[in-house]
Amino acid sequence: MEKPDLQQEDPELYAILKKEETKQQEKITLIPSENFASKAIQEAVGSVFMNKYSEGYPGKRYYEGNYFIDELETLTIERVKQAFHLPNDWAVNVQALSGSAANLAVYLGLLEPGDTVMGMYLPDGGHLSHGWSYEPEEIQDPNNLVYTGGSRKVNITSRFWHVVQYKTNPNTQQFDYAEIEKIAQKHKPKLLITGGTAYPREIDYQKMSAIAKGVGAYYLADIAHEAGLVAAGVNQSPVGIADVVTLTTHKTLRCNRGAIILSKKECMKKIDRAIFPGLQGGPHNHSIAGIAVGLREAMTPAFRTYAEQIVQNARALAAALFTYDFHIISGGTDKHLVLIDLTNKQVFGKKYARALDYAGIIANMNTMPQETRSPADPSALRIGTPSVTTRGMKEKEMTTIAEWMNRVMDITQPWNALDFESFETHVRQSEKIQKIAEEVKTLCKIYPFDI
Numbered sequence: 001m002e003k004p005d006l007q008q009e010d011p012e013l014y015a016i017l018k019k020e021e022t023k024q025q026e027k028i029t030l031i032p033s034e035n036f037a038s039k040a041i042q043e044a045v046g047s048v049f050m051n052k053y054s055e056g057y058p059g060k061r062y063y064e065g066n067y068f069i070d071e072l073e074t075l076t077i078e079r080v081k082q083a084f085h086l087p088n089d090w091a092v093n094v095q096a097l098s099g100s101a102a103n104l105a106v107y108l109g110l111l112e113p114g115d116t117v118m119g120m121y122l123p124d125g126g127h128l129s130h131g132w133s134y135e136p137e138e139i140q141d142p143n144n145l146v147y148t149g150g151s152r153k154v155n156i157t158s159r160f161w162h163v164v165q166y167k168t169n170p171n172t173q174q175f176d177y178a179e180i181e182k183i184a185q186k187h188k189p190k191l192l193i194t195g196g197t198a199y200p201r202e203i204d205y206q207k208m209s210a211i212a213k214g215v216g217a218y219y220l221a222d223i224a225h226e227a228g229l230v231a232a233g234v235n236q237s238p239v240g241i242a243d244v245v246t247l248t249t250h251k252t253l254r255c256n257r258g259a260i261i262l263s264k265k266e267c268m269k270k271i272d273r274a275i276f277p278g279l280q281g282g283p284h285n286h287s288i289a290g291i292a293v294g295l296r297e298a299m300t301p302a303f304r305t306y307a308e309q310i311v312q313n314a315r316a317l318a319a320a321l322f323t324y325d326f327h328i329i330s331g332g333t334d335k336h337l338v339l340i341d342l343t344n345k346q347v348f349g350k351k352y353a354r355a356l357d358y359a360g361i362i363a364n365m366n367t368m369p370q371e372t373r374s375p376a377d378p379s380a381l382r383i384g385t386p387s388v389t390t391r392g393m394k395e396k397e398m399t400t401i402a403e404w405m406n407r408v409m410d411i412t413q414p415w416n417a418l419d420f421e422s423f424e425t426h427v428r429q430s431e432k433i434q435k436i437a438e439e440v441k442t443l444c445k446i447y448p449f450d451i
């Protein structure tokens with residue numbers, strides 16, 4: 001989109017924007033929660049919809065002049081219903097400002113403060129908004145498959161609700177449904193949650209729903225990461241099985257930033273009130289407009305092909321990395337993300353991610369199942385394929401990316417014992433790393449992200 005006015009009005013901001021744009025073009029993004037929104041989405045987000053206040057819901061607003069905003073929100077809701085094949089007794093809320101806010105609205109709507117919530121242990125791949133808290137310096141017993149939190153209640157959800165977390169099976173690094181059921185039977189949660197930021201496998205929604213029903217809990221399936229794969233039919237859908245589904249719009253669904261809540265109508269009455277007036281004021285109508293455009297894109301055959309390619313690329317990347325002796329958590333992936341255990345390599349997530357960035361590949365450090373290191377300097381690296389797939393890259397390019405990642409590992413291994421600053425200095429000065437960055441740039445030129 002041309003931005004001559006911005007350049008003239010605010011050259012300082014414009015310069016930062018251009019630097020970010022160039023970086024996004026010239027580097028490979030492997031962060032699984034990021035993607036590139038289309039020009040049409042960008043136009044909708046940058047539109048006059050941002051000027052309007054519209055507290056309330058279609059037909060019931062607290063401000064005048066909302067006839068077109070009502071049309072916008074109603075259209076968006078209809079598209080959500082179509083994209084996710086909503087049953088007739090389900091409803092939609094598109095006003096949550098982000099995934100965390102959507103989850104909080106579910107808690108506020110369906111629970112009383114102090115009720116028990118049960119989600120996935122964060123170091124195994126769960127999310128902060130599923131009730132994270134911890135005890136500094138605490139050493140976890142790897143055989144204990146339940147975590148009841150610590151004194152550092154870093155997320156609002158652990159401050160106001162009692163949280164119990166289940167871990168993945170230490171052998172398979174996947175869900176252990178029998179164990180989850182036992183924990184649920186013992187702790188009797190009011191809300192059972194699945195979903196996470198670094199869990200690469202499909203979840204059996206029917207089994208989790210049965211576990212929740214068995215203890216009288218609501219079941220929330222948070223599909224923030226795989227929403228696009230679910231909409232495309234490439235991953236299983238929890239819609240119609242769980243009681244509530246939350247999702248973010250900016251990851252595999254490839255819209256602008258935002259969130260959507262889907263639930264049975266009887267739950268949604270309470271969740272609507274939790275969003276407004278419980279948590280938020282006016283909805284971000286420009287964001288909702290962008291999401292409407294993205295949902296239309298997500299219902300095309302081209303998007304289904306795209307979603308299939310995301311998974312094929314993730315599998316190809318994991319397989320190629322495996323040939324270089326990278327250990328893949330859970331042995332592979334069913335989705336867009338791959339988690340790499342770097343224990344055998346001895347260059348751990350923080351240093352490796354920084355070295356990759358200098359080589360033109362952006363990823364993020366991550367904890368992993370049976371983590372023994374700190375979240376600030378964890379054992380693993382998390383990578384994903386939504387962005388590279390949007391650029392049009394396929395299996396062949398995944399093999400090249402794996403080869404670059406291996407070269408970065410080989411180059412940096414001799415420096416693994418250095419403190420972080422000295423390690424970074426070596427990386428910054430390395431001609432071999434700069435050469436990889438040049439090669440990455442050349443590939444990126446062939447696959448620009450304009451869509």
Ligand SMILES: Cc1ncc(COP(=O)(O)O)c(C=O)c1O
Nearest residue numbers: 098099100127195196197222224
């Ligand atoms: C599973 C899950 N839930 C919720 C969120 C929160 O989304 P947001 O960053 O939009 O608040 C994320 C973000 O990564 C996530 O992975």
